[in-house]
Amino acid sequence: MSSRAIVVDAPGAHRLVTGERPEPGPDEVVVRVAAAGICLSDREVYDGRRDSGYVRYPLTPGHEWAGTVEAAGPGVDPALVGRRTVAEGFRACGRCERCRHGETSLCAGPYAETGFTHAGGFADHVVVPARLLHLLADDADLRAAALLEPAAVVAAAVRAGAPEPGERIAVVGAGTLGLLAVQLVSGYSPRELTVIDPRLERADLALGMGATESLTPEASHAERGRFDLVVETAGAPSTAADATLLARRGGRVVLTGMFAPGATGIDPVHLSLNQLTVRSVFGASSAAWSFAVRAYAAGRIDPAALITHEFPLERYADALALVGGGDPTTGKVLLRP
Known part of the structure; x- marks a missing residue:
């Protein structure tokens, strides 16, 4: 099965690549991305304005996304396949004092975050540790759920x-x-x-x-x-x-x-x-993610109301140009693989 992805090779240089679908490793899942939001930090990555300690090139960006689990690696419950989901961005170690205290956004391990140090959601598929998933209802709107990271x-x-x-x-x-x-x-x-x-x-x-x-x-x-x-x-x-x-x-x-x-x-x-x-606040802990997902499920937030533009992967450059472009009518911009 083929899979496409945006790759930012270096600041100001990107390409759309097509290859084999990534395979999940132990304790990982492959998620088919339904929608991915673009934010100002993605512009920083593309423009080369993000601190070098918080980005690794070449990179597939995209830390705001939602999709459906398509494959489960060794050690992962196969019942997850077919479930709609989002996932935490920080790949916290889970072992340090702060993680053990529940403050996963303060992990003392090396910085690791989907879309900045690991391939993100500006692609047909993204691979993430299964432990980071937050499952959604079977009828959840995945366009709106792509905004659960900022939520x-x-x-x-x-x-x-x-x-x-x-x-x-x-x-x-x-x-x-x-x-x-x-x-x-x-x-x-x-x-x-x-x-x-x-x-x-x-x-x-x-x-x-x-x-x-x-x-x-x-x-x-x-x-x-x-x-x-x-x-x-x-x-x-x-x-x-x-x-x-x-x-x-x-x-x-x-x-x-x-x-x-x-x-x-x-x-x-x-x-x-x-x-x-x-x-x-920098990022969100596991508890904050759970809070946001519950609020979304209960109808306390309506992320879809913020979406104003949607683009296919092929128009990544056009989508990125809108973000931070100064037009007050531009809200959340989505990529739809």
């Missing part, structure tokens, strides 16, 4: 922020992470749920997903110091510092954006005097 990151942030009913909550950024955060946080019945983004089109989407108010960054200055919880999702140069200014005294801030060197620093005097709790 798991958001789940990690929401769990860290511990929202409570009746709180004032702000979400900074209305991209994929921000809109999924709005959907999850709205389920906690906040008194106010404010979304902050300079793109009016994105803010309008947030209002339709549970936000009670949208503000531009400039307008949000008047709201500083009044939010119980601030979930930052934008990763822009100033948004980490801005998020701490939005929180009330004794409030909580969770940072999920991927910041570049040179981002505005957080004022330690402000943190100290206002007794803020600041958490950060």
Whole structure:
């Protein structure tokens, strides 16, 4: 059986290759990919802007994907074949102290992640350890399920922020992470749920997903110091510092954006005097993945509402160009092998 894959040989250079379908090794499965999402980190890989410790070329990218198990390797329950599924990206060792404590996203082993150090989902098939699977319902929408990776990151942030009913909550950024955060946080019945983004089109989407108010960054200055919880999702140069200014005294801030060197620093005097709790999120633990999958199964999040474009593998370059292109009407872009 043949199988196609996008291969990024080096920054700025890619090709579509066709070969034999990969075979699963011991404790592995082969998944036929139904849909794979493209995010800004995939642009970083292609443009050569990802830290060299977090990518290995040549590479088949794709860390946001969903599909159906097509083959099971030695040691894997054959009943998994035919099941719809997603899988955790981090290939945690499962043995270190942090893994044993359940914090698999803090694994002390060498960094390993599907789509960055191991072949990912921009292909007809992807091979992953069976232990990383999170099975879906037989009728699950695999287009929507391709967004469960960013949903798991958001789940990690929401769990860290511990929202409570009746709180004032702000979400900074209305991209994929921000809109999924709005959907999850709205389920906690906040008194106010404010979304902050300079793109009016994105803010309008947030209002339709549970936000009670949208503000531009400039307008949000008047709201500083009044939010119980601030979930930052934008990763822009100033948004980490801005998020701490939005929180009330004794409030909580969770940072999920991927910041570049040179981002505005957080004022330690402000943190100290206002007794803020600041958490950060990079990826998602197994528990956060389980949370996101359960929320999806229960209808608490609707990832499909974020999808605006779908392309075949042959149009990978066109799809990639849309991501980070600046068009506020572009939401989640999918590849459909």
